Amino acid sequence: xxxxxxxxxxxTVVRPAEARLDAMAAVMFKxxxxxxxxxxxxxxxxxxxAVGFLDSSGLGAVxxxxxxxxxxxxxxxxxxxxAVERVFRLTRMDRMFTIHGGLDxxxxxxx
Amino acid sequence: MMRxxxxxxxxxxxxxxxxxxxxxxxxxxxxxxAGLTPDERDCTLLVLGEVLNNVVEHGYAGAPGWIGxxxxxxxxxxxxxxxxxxxxxxPEGCFRAEMPEEAAEGGFGWPLIMALTDAVATRxxxxxxxxTLQMRAEEAAPAPPPQDxxxxxxxxx
Numbered sequence: 001x002x003x004x005x006x007x008x009x010x011x012t013v014v015r016p017a018e019a020r021l022d023a024m025a026a027v028m029f030k031x032x033x034x035x036x037x038x039x040x041x042x043x044x045x046x047x048x049x050a051v052g053f054l055d056s057s058g059l060g061a062v063x064x065x066x067x068x069x070x071x072x073x074x075x076x077x078x079x080x081x082x083a084v085e086r087v088f089r090l091t092r093m094d095r096m097f098t099i100h101g102g103l104d105x106x107x108x109x110x111x
Numbered sequence: 112m113m114r115x116x117x118x119x120x121x122x123x124x125x126x127x128x129x130x131x132x133x134x135x136x137x138x139x140x141x142x143x144x145a146g147l148t149p150d151e152r153d154c155t156l157l158v159l160g161e162v163l164n165n166v167v168e169h170g171y172a173g174a175p176g177w178i179g180x181x182x183x184x185x186x187x188x189x190x191x192x193x194x195x196x197x198x199x200x201x202p203e204g205c206f207r208a209e210m211p212e213e214a215a216e217g218g219f220g221w222p223l224i225m226a227l228t229d230a231v232a233t234r235x236x237x238x239x240x241x242x243t244l245q246m247r248a249e250e251a252a253p254a255p256p257p258q259d260x261x262x263x264x265x266x267x268x
Contacts, residue, residue: 023164024128053135053153055160056219064216083153087219088251096214 001028005036008107012040015047021058029058033065042073046107049079052086063093074098078106121181124163126171126195131163133142134180151249154227155188158246161220162193170197170240189246200240201233 002017014036021029037044046062054062066075073104078100080088088094100106120143136158138144143153159180166178176197183190188246208221224231230245 020131020132021267022128022160024132051162053156054156055164056217057164059214059219063214066214081228082150083157085149087157087223088155090223091210092212093214093219095118 001002001025001032003029003032003036010041010110011043011045011107012036013045013047013103013106016051018070019064020053021048021051021061022053022055025059026057026061030061032074033061033104034068035093037073037075039069040073044069045078045100045103047078047085048084049081049103049108051084052081052110056087056091059087059091063096066096069091076100076106076109078080078103102110117149123167123177123179126167126178126197127177128167130191131160131167134163135160136186142242143182144188148249151189151246155191155246157194157245158224158227159191161224162242165201166193166195166197166240170195170199170201172197183243184265187246191244191246193242193244195240196238197240200235201242206231
């Protein structure tokens with residue numbers, strides 16, 4: 001599970017390079033996100049626009065990433081595809097995150 | 112015209128997450144789901160992935176094994192049968208599992224399966240676990256339910 005990481009001022013954008021965040025990728029995704037967050041600023045935006053498949057393991061991994069946040073850090077989501085958005089909506093985990101329509105929206109948003 | 116699954120389509124895979132992933136990719140590109148809407152196809156792939164990975168993780172629990180997947184009798188892309196030889200079968204409580212109320216790192220699988228299907232049944236026959244499931248049709252999805260309802264009309268975009 002390769003992650004593409006870029007800095008935009010105080011915002012760290014993380015973009016999974018693979019299209020599937022599933023049971024096979026979940027553990028590695030969590031590990032990579034943990035090390036990424038250690039070096040990140042106050043806002044971490046997870047850009048999921050390239051992810052077309054997310055299962056319950058992938059969802060659990062995204063939720064778990066919140067445990068790695070320092071005080072004052074926030075994890076936000078952007079670019080959810082319809083299949084990924086459905087999983088967040090059905091599980092009500094969409095209420096647990098700030099979700100932006102796209103990365104541009106996330107970068108324009110205030111912390 | 113709806114394209115149907117091949118008459119004798121069946122898949123047998125090793126019980127591991129990589130094989131599950133490969134099978135889902137093949138199904139996504141194959142004929143079995145070609146008659147479904149994109150939302151129905153996404154939901155079907157999600158449910159099959161949840162069921163198959165559940166067999167891997169909890170049925171075989173790390174032990175080697177195999178899982179068979181084949182279309183159900185109606186072969187409409189929404190009916191499926193999953194067979195395995197794991198010693199453990201799906202606990203009855205899974206069918207009543209509720210969606211976690213707060214941020215959780217697990218426990219979503221079975222509630223998702225139940226939210227996206229009209230019928231799920233399991234039986235143990237001659238040492239084999241046989242699960243049949245019927246996906247919810249998009250056109251049959253009810254109006255948006257109360258937010259605390261488990262059986263949501265899920266497959267609409």
